[in-house]
Structure formats: C-alpha cells, structure tokens
Amino acid sequence: MHDAEHIRTGTKGMPKDEQLSDLADLFKMFADSTRVKIMFALMENELCVRDISSALNMTQSAISHQLKILKSANLVSNRREGKTIWYRLSDDHVKSIIAQGFDHILE
C-alpha cells in the first residue's frame, strides 16, 4: 500500500533524526490554513496568483509569499504564460496527504 509500509506497521526501527526532521518540515507545509486553502484550490485547476488571492480574499503579496514557500518544498510548480504565472500541484501526494488528514477529522 505504502512505500513506507514498514513505518506504518512499526517494523524496522526508528528512522534517522534527519528523516524525522524532514517529515516534520513536510507537515509544516500543511500546518497553515492559508497554505491548505491554496493547495485545496489547486486540486481542481491550475490557477494564477490573482485567482487564488480573490478566491481566498487575501492580499496578492500574502499569497505570493506562501506560494514561494510551497514551491520551495516542491509541493507546487508553476509556468509562465505571458504576464500571468500559473500554479499547479506538483504531484498527487498532496491530494493523498490532505485526504488522509480529512479521514482523521471527519470521524
């Protein structure tokens, strides 16, 4: 099911400190409601910064800062098309992680 099945099942011992730090850093990306909203918005369509700003009713600057953070974590990618820059989720793991989180919340 998971590449990290041995982790879910608790076998093979504790990973290295650095890996657990990386894991915490990954979850940090999902630990802010603005970033979660951005990723959620990107689940359906590619969007430009202004689309997201108005969808979340937030400043262009705030969104831009967060997109940069998400990009540095390789969770979103972008492409330029003239003046506008289109953002998208980098891969399906984002969807999986969010869905898994919802599973816990919706119980």
Next chain:
Amino acid sequence: MHDAEHIRTGTKGMPKDEQLSDLADLFKMFADSTRVKIMFALMENELCVRDISSALNMTQSAISHQLKILKSANLVSNRREGKTIWYRLSDDHVKSIIAQGFDHILE
C-alpha cells in the same frame, strides 16, 4: 479507499473554512520534530514519559508538555499504573498519516 475520497479526487467543491482550519491544526501536530519522534516511538510500544525522555534525550518537562498537546488533539491517550503513566497512540490514523508523509519524502 478514503472516507474523504471526494477530496482526493477534487470533486464536490471546497470544504468550509472551519474544516480547513481544523485540518491545518491537525497537521500542526506533525509539524514539530519532537512530536513526530514521540509518535514514532509510540508506534511500537506503549511508553512512559521517562522512557520517551531518555529515548529522545530530552527533558522530562519538554516531553510532558508535548504529550499534553498531543493528548489535547486526541492523537495519544494514556493510563495510569501506580506512579507511572503509560502513553499510546489513540488510533491507527497517526501511523497512516506518518506513513503517507514518508511516501512523499522517500521518493
């Protein structure tokens, strides 16, 4: 696969603001390496505070504070047995969420 399948697949629209905040709050619990290490340690066995303190080489107080936070989020539970208090993961979602995170990291 998931209770929140419609989320993973991106159908049914955007959840309420409060839900996305709750989601961010959940991931906040995994966004600190100390807490991740604690949860990891609890994957195999029930442990008491002192067990965890020495396993992570951290202060009893620091661990106790984090355990309180994890407990308030219903991610860990405990039971008293004389002087010692045993902690355990509340349910398997914790393992699933961590495993999912590792899937992304280990790519």
Next chain:
DNA sequence: TGAACATATGAACAATCATTCATATGTTGC
C-alpha cells in the same frame, strides 16, 4: 520607450510556540 498589469521580494511587526527552570501534584512504601 512608457504605461499598465502580474507577480516577486525585502524589511518590519505581531503572534505563535518549543524549551527551560522552578515548583506543584500525585503515588508508593516505610
């Protein structure tokens, strides 16, 4: 080239948060 638009970025500020230190609470056995 210059104006208009879209996005990025740096500095500053307020808020959040993890750890430490000191101390309190709770439990056991004598």
Next chain:
DNA sequence: GCAACATATGAATGATTGTTCATATGTTCA
C-alpha cells in the same frame, strides 16, 4: 506522615513565522 519517585504545570524567553507595506522585477502592447 514522610521520603522518594513520576509526571504535570506555569511563567519566562528565544526563535520561528504569517501578514503587511512599499517597492522591485518582468511582460505586453501601443
């Protein structure tokens, strides 16, 4: 009751971080 042990808790502090404001970069079109 009292000492010894196990854990919890409150206040203080240093570090991290999200947003804002002002401004810079980059692109198009006339």
